[in-house]
Amino acid sequence: MPAELEEIFYPKSVAVVGASAETLGYISTILEGKLGDRLFLVNPKYQEFMGKKCYPSLLDIPHPVDYVIVGTPARVVPEVIRDCVKKGVKAVHIYSSGFSEAGEEGARLEREILELARGGRVRIIGPNGMGIYCPEAGLFFANGQPHESGPVGFVSQSGTFAIYSTAAGELAEARFSKVVSYGNAVDLDAPDFVRYLAEDQKTRLLLVYVEGTRRGRELFEALREAASRKPVLVLKGGMTPDGARAASSHTGSLAGSQQIWEAMFRQAGVIPVRSFEEMMDVVRAFLLCPPPRGKRVSMASVSGGVSVVETDACVEMGLQVPTFGEETIRRLKEILPAAGTSLKNPLDVWPAFVSGILPEVLRIALSDDNVDCMILEVQMGAYYRELVMTDEYLRGLAEKCREMQLEFRKPVVISNPPELDWEFAHRVRRIFKEYGLPVYESVRRAAKALHHLHRIFLKYGEEIFPLGRF
Amino acid sequence: MPAELEEIFYPKSVAVVGASAETLGYISTILEGKLGDRLFLVNPKYQEFMGKKCYPSLLDIPHPVDYVIVGTPARVVPEVIRDCVKKGVKAVHIYSSGFSEAGEEGARLEREILELARGGRVRIIGPNGMGIYCPEAGLFFANGQPHESGPVGFVSQSGTFAIYSTAAGELAEARFSKVVSYGNAVDLDAPDFVRYLAEDQKTRLLLVYVEGTRRGRELFEALREAASRKPVLVLKGGMTPDGARAASSHTGSLAGSQQIWEAMFRQAGVIPVRSFEEMMDVVRAFLLCPPPRGKRVSMASVSGGVSVVETDACVEMGLQVPTFGEETIRRLKEILPAAGTSLKNPLDVWPAFVSGILPEVLRIALSDDNVDCMILEVQMGAYYRELVMTDEYLRGLAEKCREMQLEFRKPVVISNPPELDWEFAHRVRRIFKEYGLPVYESVRRAAKALHHLHRIFLKYGEEIFPLGRF
Numbered sequence: 001m002p003a004e005l006e007e008i009f010y011p012k013s014v015a016v017v018g019a020s021a022e023t024l025g026y027i028s029t030i031l032e033g034k035l036g037d038r039l040f041l042v043n044p045k046y047q048e049f050m051g052k053k054c055y056p057s058l059l060d061i062p063h064p065v066d067y068v069i070v071g072t073p074a075r076v077v078p079e080v081i082r083d084c085v086k087k088g089v090k091a092v093h094i095y096s097s098g099f100s101e102a103g104e105e106g107a108r109l110e111r112e113i114l115e116l117a118r119g120g121r122v123r124i125i126g127p128n129g130m131g132i133y134c135p136e137a138g139l140f141f142a143n144g145q146p147h148e149s150g151p152v153g154f155v156s157q158s159g160t161f162a163i164y165s166t167a168a169g170e171l172a173e174a175r176f177s178k179v180v181s182y183g184n185a186v187d188l189d190a191p192d193f194v195r196y197l198a199e200d201q202k203t204r205l206l207l208v209y210v211e212g213t214r215r216g217r218e219l220f221e222a223l224r225e226a227a228s229r230k231p232v233l234v235l236k237g238g239m240t241p242d243g244a245r246a247a248s249s250h251t252g253s254l255a256g257s258q259q260i261w262e263a264m265f266r267q268a269g270v271i272p273v274r275s276f277e278e279m280m281d282v283v284r285a286f287l288l289c290p291p292p293r294g295k296r297v298s299m300a301s302v303s304g305g306v307s308v309v310e311t312d313a314c315v316e317m318g319l320q321v322p323t324f325g326e327e328t329i330r331r332l333k334e335i336l337p338a339a340g341t342s343l344k345n346p347l348d349v350w351p352a353f354v355s356g357i358l359p360e361v362l363r364i365a366l367s368d369d370n371v372d373c374m375i376l377e378v379q380m381g382a383y384y385r386e387l388v389m390t391d392e393y394l395r396g397l398a399e400k401c402r403e404m405q406l407e408f409r410k411p412v413v414i415s416n417p418p419e420l421d422w423e424f425a426h427r428v429r430r431i432f433k434e435y436g437l438p439v440y441e442s443v444r445r446a447a448k449a450l451h452h453l454h455r456i457f458l459k460y461g462e463e464i465f466p467l468g469r470f
Numbered sequence: 471m472p473a474e475l476e477e478i479f480y481p482k483s484v485a486v487v488g489a490s491a492e493t494l495g496y497i498s499t500i501l502e503g504k505l506g507d508r509l510f511l512v513n514p515k516y517q518e519f520m521g522k523k524c525y526p527s528l529l530d531i532p533h534p535v536d537y538v539i540v541g542t543p544a545r546v547v548p549e550v551i552r553d554c555v556k557k558g559v560k561a562v563h564i565y566s567s568g569f570s571e572a573g574e575e576g577a578r579l580e581r582e583i584l585e586l587a588r589g590g591r592v593r594i595i596g597p598n599g600m601g602i603y604c605p606e607a608g609l610f611f612a613n614g615q616p617h618e619s620g621p622v623g624f625v626s627q628s629g630t631f632a633i634y635s636t637a638a639g640e641l642a643e644a645r646f647s648k649v650v651s652y653g654n655a656v657d658l659d660a661p662d663f664v665r666y667l668a669e670d671q672k673t674r675l676l677l678v679y680v681e682g683t684r685r686g687r688e689l690f691e692a693l694r695e696a697a698s699r700k701p702v703l704v705l706k707g708g709m710t711p712d713g714a715r716a717a718s719s720h721t722g723s724l725a726g727s728q729q730i731w732e733a734m735f736r737q738a739g740v741i742p743v744r745s746f747e748e749m750m751d752v753v754r755a756f757l758l759c760p761p762p763r764g765k766r767v768s769m770a771s772v773s774g775g776v777s778v779v780e781t782d783a784c785v786e787m788g789l790q791v792p793t794f795g796e797e798t799i800r801r802l803k804e805i806l807p808a809a810g811t812s813l814k815n816p817l818d819v820w821p822a823f824v825s826g827i828l829p830e831v832l833r834i835a836l837s838d839d840n841v842d843c844m845i846l847e848v849q850m851g852a853y854y855r856e857l858v859m860t861d862e863y864l865r866g867l868a869e870k871c872r873e874m875q876l877e878f879r880k881p882v883v884i885s886n887p888p889e890l891d892w893e894f895a896h897r898v899r900r901i902f903k904e905y906g907l908p909v910y911e912s913v914r915r916a917a918k919a920l921h922h923l924h925r926i927f928l929k930y931g932e933e934i935f936p937l938g939r940f
Contacts, residue, residue: 164851167851169889171890211775211778237778275783275914306746308628311708312709312710381630417747
């Protein structure tokens with residue numbers, strides 16, 4: 001199976017059938033990709049589309065075609081599949097909706113296309129899904145998806161999460177090897193894609209979003225096999241009874257009981273997450289940080305109250321906030337006044353924020369043998385924020401944080417809750433991102449990501465982490 | 471006690487001793503307040519400060535003084551207290567630090583001032599705290615604090631949280647009757663302030679941040695008494711062992727065991743929260759929404775996958791996501807296409823977002839008898855975001871949401887995760903805020919706030935909610 005899927009993820013030639021502005025807004029990104037004259041457009045209505053020749057049908061293309069993307073209305077799809085069989089196409093991705101999710105007539109159509117495809121050994125992705133994102137092969141499914149590859153793979157039953165994951169926005173710092181959104185899964189389904197990405201050398205971290213599957217046993221085995229090789233994060237939609245009902249409306253999936261899924265994930269050795277944000281929080285830290293070799297974090301903030309509450313948050317998310325060694329406290333005392341600060345960890349170091357010796361303070365803390373990682377909360381009252389936290393200050397701080405992270409090979413992550421001042425939070429986010437550090441909206445989220453990262457380190461070792469290797 | 475504290479929160483005249491740029495940056499806000507010529511500044515170094523006459527000492531002020539704010543170095547404070555006693559001052563807030571939190575010499579000073587004050591019946595707030603915010607009385611402790619009052623009171627052991635709560639930023643939509651930051655609590659402590667705000671007619675919702683207290687039994691009784699009259703949200707810092715250690719460094723508090731505090735909160739009938747953000751999330755919804763009469767939410771988003779996962783989040787936060795009644799589904803079918811949507815709740819209504827009939831869809835859902843409240847997630851892929859979600863579109867949507875909320879007397883809250891696009895998220899936030907609707911960074915946070923609001927409704931009824939009454 002993986003060999004067969006390799007041909008699908010890296011097709012030598014691709015045709016888009018039903019190329020039009022309405023049905024395939026994303027052709028523009030494919031056109032910018034590396035397919036070049038191995039991409040063919042099909043639409044009997046046009047001579048050309050977006051400056052490229054349009055063929056009346058698949059069979060008119062004077063070259064072999066490996067992979068076909070179909071965006072025509074559902075009722076035309078069987079005809080297209082017949083052409084695919086004649087043309088010797090290896091796989092067809094049916095983007096079109098209007099199949100089993102839309103009622104009995106759609107379900108009949110779905111059975112028909114499956115029968116036609118099986119007769120000609122054409123594999124189907126979809127219908128009613130976004131298909132494949134594989135920038136290396138020139139395959140894209142949304143406007144503005146990045147052309148750069150990364151070490152993360154994503155098998156998603158939801159088209160939206162598939163698009164969001166590579167969105168040209170804040171999340172796009174996450175770079176993907178492959179993303180697949182497989183919709184109604186009449187033929188290829190989650191277990192097939194998980195098996196393929198388990199073996200894919202380009203994929204170091206595997207994400208899975210699943211609502212349900214008709215092939216539960218196979219999915220379990222595919223996940224277990226994948227998790228034996230690389231970290232697998234699984235977001236299961238429809239864990240609660242109300243959510244399961246929603247899943248059944250969405251993809252017609254039988255979501256099953258929460259207990260069964262949880263037991264299955266435990267036995268398969270995957271890491272369950274509870275939200276898309278939690279999943280992407282891990283991706284961000286995985287890509288940008290060295291592994292935390294333990295779960296002992298140093299927490300630093302401008303305030304005693306904040307540091308107390310955020311210490312609780314770290315512990316609740318599975319980390320520890322130990323006291324520093326004596327030598328560390330001695331060194332901190334040399335450069336910090338006693339009043340208004342706490343030097344034991346968490347660091348409550350208002351004066352260091354204001355005087356600009358913060359990088360030095362963090363460096364001493366991070367060098368402590370009791371510390372495996374650091375969360376720095378960058379948040380201040382309006383008065384000092386404007387006075388102290390200029391772009392220059394933040395750039396200097398970000399640069400030092402990045403340097404320390406690489407020198408000590410310990411993750412340094414930033415928390416920056418937007419509640420007090422969105423403009424400021426966004427500025428902080430932009431600058432730290434520029435210097436390659438992950439920024440979170442809360443210490444709680446940062447701590448959870450570090451906790452997952454530590455689990456990944458324990459099971460897969462330092463070598464799985466891409467930092468400095470990609 | 472409450473009568474005595476009334477005089478402290480509403481002093482007839484106030485003096486600031488040690489008025490200077492360094493020690494009391496916040497005098498500017500007090501100067502803008504309503505104290506007028508009932509505010510006196512004291513500093514032997516200046517003839518005047520910020521355009522106002524400076525007296526060499528308290529005793530030189532030719533008028534009675536009720537309330538004194540002290541910002542001098544710690545060693546001078548005993549002398550000031552002696553003057554307070556002679557002058558017949560009712561209360562003194564000692565902003566200065568350098569007392570028991572700073573070592574043995576500070577602790578000795580602290581004992582000295584307490585003895586002096588008790589001899590003259592002067593009550594002390596602090597030392598080492600921000601003191602009182604009471605805009606009605608002209609008392610402020612940070613630059614840019616709002617002059618408008620609101621129905622929320624806050625007793626905070628942390629100065630930072632006290633400042634953050636009224637910060638002139640995103641959180642300032644929360645309006646407060648009184649905020650007190652009481653620092654080392656040598657005299658007046660949490661139980662005193664909780665008792666006062668329990669009786670305060672201007673305070674409908676009471677927030678408490680506490681790390682520890684020397685008067686645990688009294689605090690319990692004060693909280694129980696307060697909770698019998700109005701909702702009380704309590705954030706306890708130092709619940710975990712590491713957090714408790716941090717608390718002991720911060721305020722010298724014995725944080726005690728998590729089990730004991732949790733049992734205490736249960737018996738007192740207060741609502742425990744786990745973070746400052748969670749507390750402020752409740753404040754936002756409490757101020758802007760009618761009460762949810764039940765916990766059945768209608769969830770609406772642009773995507774099936776999102777709606778499934780967010781339904782799980784709602785249920786995990788204590789809400790239910792029931793199916794609509796038949797009549798609702800019939801009405802929705804009349805205006806929405808079947809393909810690509812789910813009409814049963816959660817609403818997965820991509821076409822409604824794009825075509826602009828979203829307000830009508832939400833209106834039908836909100837009018838359903840099975841629905842007590844609504845969470846609308848405003849999030850879209852970049853392509854449609856730019857094409858569809860113009861400011862005009864968002865304003866129209868926000869206005870309709872506000873109208874519906876008031877017409878049906880059911881809360882409508884917005885979720886808008888910033889991950890995809892911070893600029894867009896901020897725009898959404900600004901516009902919905904302008905129309906008086908609470909905006910959250912995730913459905914999880916919105917759902918938790920609604921869950922707390924429902925608990926408040928069950929115990930205190932509709933009358934406690936300020937919407938339309940303030």
